[in-house]
Amino acid sequence: MSARAAIVEARGLAKVYPMPAGPVEALREVSLTVEPGDYVAISGPSGCGKSTLLHLLGCVDTPTSGSLLFEGRPVLALREEERSRIRLRRIGFVFQRFYLLPMLTAWENVELVQSEAGLPAAERRARTRELLTYVGLADRAGHRPSQLSGGEMQRVAIARALANRPGLVLADEPTGELDEETGEQIADLFDRVNADGTALVVVTHNLALAGRARRRLAMRSGRLAEPAAVAAT
Amino acid sequence: MSPLQFAWRSLSRQPARAWLGLTGMAVVGALLFDMLLLSRGLLVSFRDLLESTGFDIRVTATEALPGMGPALSDAASTAERLRGLPELADVVPVRFGSVALDDGDADGGGLRGAKRRGLAIVASEPRRRAEWKVVQGSDLAERGPGGRPEIVVNRAFAREEKVEPGSLVRLGSAPPAREFRVAGIVEFPFEAAGERMAGVTLAGFLDAFPAARRDEADLLLVASRPAVGAEAAVAAIRRARPDLHTFSIEDVLERLRQAEFSYFRQVSVVLATIASFFALLLVTTLLTVSVNQRLGEVAALRALGFSRRRITADLVAESALLVGGGGIVAVPLGLALARALDSILRRMPDLPQRLHFFVFEPRALALHAGFLVLAALLAAAYPVLLAARLPIAATLRKESVS
Numbered sequence: 001m002s003a004r005a006a007i008v009e010a011r012g013l014a015k016v017y018p019m020p021a022g023p024v025e026a027l028r029e030v031s032l033t034v035e036p037g038d039y040v041a042i043s044g045p046s047g048c049g050k051s052t053l054l055h056l057l058g059c060v061d062t063p064t065s066g067s068l069l070f071e072g073r074p075v076l077a078l079r080e081e082e083r084s085r086i087r088l089r090r091i092g093f094v095f096q097r098f099y100l101l102p103m104l105t106a107w108e109n110v111e112l113v114q115s116e117a118g119l120p121a122a123e124r125r126a127r128t129r130e131l132l133t134y135v136g137l138a139d140r141a142g143h144r145p146s147q148l149s150g151g152e153m154q155r156v157a158i159a160r161a162l163a164n165r166p167g168l169v170l171a172d173e174p175t176g177e178l179d180e181e182t183g184e185q186i187a188d189l190f191d192r193v194n195a196d197g198t199a200l201v202v203v204t205h206n207l208a209l210a211g212r213a214r215r216r217l218a219m220r221s222g223r224l225a226e227p228a229a230v231a232a233t
Numbered sequence: 234m235s236p237l238q239f240a241w242r243s244l245s246r247q248p249a250r251a252w253l254g255l256t257g258m259a260v261v262g263a264l265l266f267d268m269l270l271l272s273r274g275l276l277v278s279f280r281d282l283l284e285s286t287g288f289d290i291r292v293t294a295t296e297a298l299p300g301m302g303p304a305l306s307d308a309a310s311t312a313e314r315l316r317g318l319p320e321l322a323d324v325v326p327v328r329f330g331s332v333a334l335d336d337g338d339a340d341g342g343g344l345r346g347a348k349r350r351g352l353a354i355v356a357s358e359p360r361r362r363a364e365w366k367v368v369q370g371s372d373l374a375e376r377g378p379g380g381r382p383e384i385v386v387n388r389a390f391a392r393e394e395k396v397e398p399g400s401l402v403r404l405g406s407a408p409p410a411r412e413f414r415v416a417g418i419v420e421f422p423f424e425a426a427g428e429r430m431a432g433v434t435l436a437g438f439l440d441a442f443p444a445a446r447r448d449e450a451d452l453l454l455v456a457s458r459p460a461v462g463a464e465a466a467v468a469a470i471r472r473a474r475p476d477l478h479t480f481s482i483e484d485v486l487e488r489l490r491q492a493e494f495s496y497f498r499q500v501s502v503v504l505a506t507i508a509s510f511f512a513l514l515l516v517t518t519l520l521t522v523s524v525n526q527r528l529g530e531v532a533a534l535r536a537l538g539f540s541r542r543r544i545t546a547d548l549v550a551e552s553a554l555l556v557g558g559g560g561i562v563a564v565p566l567g568l569a570l571a572r573a574l575d576s577i578l579r580r581m582p583d584l585p586q587r588l589h590f591f592v593f594e595p596r597a598l599a600l601h602a603g604f605l606v607l608a609a610l611l612a613a614a615y616p617v618l619l620a621a622r623l624p625i626a627a628t629l630r631k632e633s634v635s
Contacts, residue, residue, distance in 0.1 A: 051630055060536050061626035081540060088538020096633055099533035103246035108234065113537055115234050160537070172633070 005072060007168045007199055008034040008057050013066035015052050015222075026052040027063070028222040036167060038199045039190075041213030042224075049222040050203040051172055057201060058091050058170045059083040071167070088117050092161025092198075094171035098153040100145040106132065106156045107141040113163045131159035135189060151182035158189055162198065169193060171202045175209055187212055236543070240550035247523070251555070254519045258559020259566055261512040266567030266601045267574065267591060268505035274575075274592040275494045276486055282422045282587055283482045286364055288325070289463045290455035291480045292470060304328070308450035311474065315453065320461045320469040326450035327364070328356040328438050332404050334394070352390065352404070353430045355421065356438030357454075364454070365432050370398025370417030373434055382437035384413035390429040391418050404431075404441045411440045423585040455479075497590065509604060516555050516612035520548060524616045531620050532628035541621040545613075548620060552613035553606075560605040568593065 015027040026049045034040060034057065042050050055061040056068060059075050068075040070086055078086070087093075100109045110131055114124040132138045135155040145153050154174060161169050171190070175183035187209045194200045204210050218225035234242075244251040283289075292315070295302040305311060308326040315324045332352050357364055365385060373383045384402060386394075396402060396415050403410040413433070424430045439445060457466030463481040470479045480488075490498070524531065531544060571591035578590045 051633070052626070055536075055626040055629070058536065060629075084535070084538055084540045086538075087536060088540075091538070093533070093536050095533055095536075095629070097529065099530055101242075101530065101534075103242040104234075112234055116539055116543060164538075172629075 006033045006035050006069070007038075007071055008032070009067075009069040010057065010063075011067045013053070013056055013063045013068060015049070015056065015061070016064045026222055027056070030066070030222070030224050032057070032217070032224060034168060034199055034201055036199055037194070037197055038201075038215065039194045039213045040199075040201045040215045040217060041210035042201065042203045042217045042219055043205065043207070043210050044219030048219045050219050052222075053219070053224075054170050054172055054201065054203050057168075058093060059086050088113065089164050090166050090168065092164075092166040092169040094154070094157050094161050094169065094174045096173035096176040098145070098150075098157045098177075100153055100156055100160070102145050105142050105144055106137060106148065106152075106159075109145075109156055110159045110163055113160055117164050119164075127163060128159075131162055132156075134162075134192075135159045149182075150178050151185055154178060154182075154186050155189060158186070158193065162193065166198065168199045168201065171200065171204075173204055173206075174202065175204065175206045180208075183209065236546035236550040237554070239547050240554050243523070243547070243551055244554060250519060250523065254516060254555040255559045255562065257515045258512060258556055259562035261508050261515065262556075262560045262563025262601070262605065263567035263570050265505055265508040265512065265604060266563050266597070267571045268501040268508060269597040269600050269604075270567070270571050270591040270593060272498050272501035272505070273594065273597070274590050275497055275588070276490060277592040277594055278587075278589040279489060279494075280482060280486055282585060283485060285422050285587075286454065288323070288454035288456045289482050290457060290466055290470070291485065292453035292455055292474075293451070293478045293480075296478055304446075304449040304451050305453065305477070306446075306449055308453070309448050311477075312450070312453060315455065315470060315473065318466075318469050318473060320458060320466040321455055322458045323454075323456040325358050325454045326435065327452045327454055328354075328435065328445075328449065329451045330354040330356070330438065330442050330445070332441050334402065334404065350393075351429065353428065354404075354438065354441060355430065355432045356435050357432065358435060365419040365421045367417045367419050370415070372419075373416055373432065373437075379414075381412060381414045382433065382440045383416040384437065385417045385419040385432045386415055387421055387424055387428075387430045388418060389424070389427050390431060391415075393429065413437065413440075422587060425583050426579075426586050428583075453477075505604075509608060512556070512559075512605075512608045513612050516552055516608065517615055519555065520552055520613060520616040521619065523551075524548070524620050528623060528628050529632035532623055532625045532632065535623065535625045536629065544620050545617045548617045549610065549613045552616075553609045556605050556609035556612065560601065564598070564601070 010030060010032045013027050013030040014025065017024045017026055030053060042053065044050050052061070056063050059070060062076055071090065075083065101112070104112065107128055110128045111124050114127060119127070129138070132141050135158055137152060137155055137159070140148060140152060145156070148156065175186050178186060183206055190200055190202065190209070191212055200213070202209060202213060210216055293302065294305045312324045312326050315321055332354055334350055334352050355364060367385065368388070373385055384404070386396065391397065394402065398415055398417050400415045401412050402415060403412050419432060421430050421432070433441060439447065455466065455470065457463045463483070467479050467481045470477065534544065575589055575591045579588070
């Protein structure tokens with residue numbers, strides 16, 4: 001176990017969704033710690049609670065019970081504005097459907113979150129240039145999402161997730177909309193992101209992608225299976 | 234990227250929707266602007282007419298409109314007494330009458346009256362200010378060449394009777410008719426389209442109406458001294474002659490506001506309300522549809538850390554662009570529409586030609602802008618509520634499943 005302070009520390013998390021037909025327990029007694037530099041993959045069948053867990057870890061949603069600390073701060077005690085600030089500055093999100101804004105160019109999509117975080121223009125420009133080069137899309141900076149391929153859009157989305165230098169990037173089925181070869185490229189990119197020091201939690205069905213993580217967790221019916229420690233390759 | 238820039242890009246993403254919104258707002262905004270012009274147009278126009286005479290106070294014997302009620306007796310001495318008040322610059326007695334034009338022979342060479350047709354007469358003193366404006370020939374003299382009384386006539390009369398300065402017309406409310414020399418062609422502020430009007434001196438009035446009682450006036454036109462102002466002058470007259478009825482222009486307008494013109498005000502308020510409602514409905518619908526189409530995007534932005542305040546600002550800016558853009562186009566469109574509507578309404582009989590229903594004033598523009606700001610805020614309220622209360626995780630989950 002590392003002595004470094006955890007980025008996220010979840011203990012006994014449960015999430016129950018009230019439904020007309022009766023409450024649905026999406027998560028049951030889930031405990032998980034993500035430390036700086038971690039690379040965690042969570043796999044499991046559809047509807048087992050993977051995305052719910054990811055949303056809780058990313059301060060997008062709050063648990064029904066249990067405790068959740070983000071960089072030592074109790075998430076449940078934070079107001080929505082504070083959770084929003086944490087998401088903006090400390091967490092990066094990568095979605096299956098990319099969710100790039102179609103009316104903005106790749107450059108503007110990456111710059112927008114920095115602008116929201118209040119970074120000065122010069123710093124934003126330098127960071128955006130750096131990130132688009134990092135994901136190999138410097139020459140596509142002026143292109144809109146409709147002019148990019150699926151793999152390129154996901155690379156822009158990863159650049160956007162990294163824009164405010166977060167400690168943790170959460171990815172929800174990041175290769176779900178991509179073919180195998182493009183998925184491999186995205187997996188390579190995640191390897192680089194993690195190697196450069198950013199902690200990653202990836203929810204995926206893609207075994208090849210999950211296989212790259214140092215910690216692979218399986219989820220069944222809202223419970224995390226005993227973590228299988230995987231030796232770092 | 235500021236909310237306004239972001240909103241602009243959002244609108245440009247769906248140009249058809251943006252054009253639809255802008256066009257709808259321009260049309261509805263034009264109607265709203267016109268109703269604002271109509272709500273006070275008649276009063277503003279009527280004030281202009283009253284002020285154009287050069288007199289800011291009217292004195293009558295009763296509450297009745299001038300010419301409709303009993304006349305003032307002892308007009309000359311009353312006028313003389315009022316002239317003595319330091320608050321007043323001028324006092325002019327005025328008489329009104331209606332006379333048939335005699336169709337006798339053209340023995341003077343200028344008389345062309347072929348039929349007996351009515352003529353409205355305004356009688357005043359040569360000291361008058363701008364009860365009429367000379368457009369051809371000269372103004373009245375107390376007595377013309379050869380001791381003939383003089384008359385000024387309006388264009389409608391001159392055209393129909395084919396008279397010009399120097400012509401003779403024979404007028405009389407009762408035989409024998411009296412010959413008047415046409416001194417000039419004039420415009421009366423209150424003349425209706427096609428109305429035949431003429432102006433004579435008070436002495437000439439008695440020539441045209443031999444049976445009329447001497448030393449009467451239907452109205453005293455009073456000009457206050459500029460340094461004193463109308464209200465102080467009105468107060469001075471009321472102190473000096475409490476038996477008379479004295480009205481400043483504001484008093485006259487207030488009376489019209491409460492009675493004759495309230496109909497137009499009510500119509501304009503109802504139509505302005507309907508127009509505002511449609512503007513609101515249009516923009517709310519467009520924004521709500523737009524937000525519903527991009528719920529996933531909004532949820533993703535929120536997950537990325539965009540605050541509720543930022544999402545709200547983006548939507549309000551989008552609403553402001555639609556409403557503001559359409560509202561700006563609405564002004565010239567509304568002015569063109571107002572001109573067309575004004576020309577239709579002014580065809581109503583017996584209305585002064587110079588009276589307008591739609592009158593531009595900066596106040597209407599300010600009100601229009603105020604309505605639009607309110608409409609933009611209200612129109613954004615529901616979509617903002619929808620976006621700000623969006624459950625982020627549930628929406629992302631639903632979007633990924635769909």
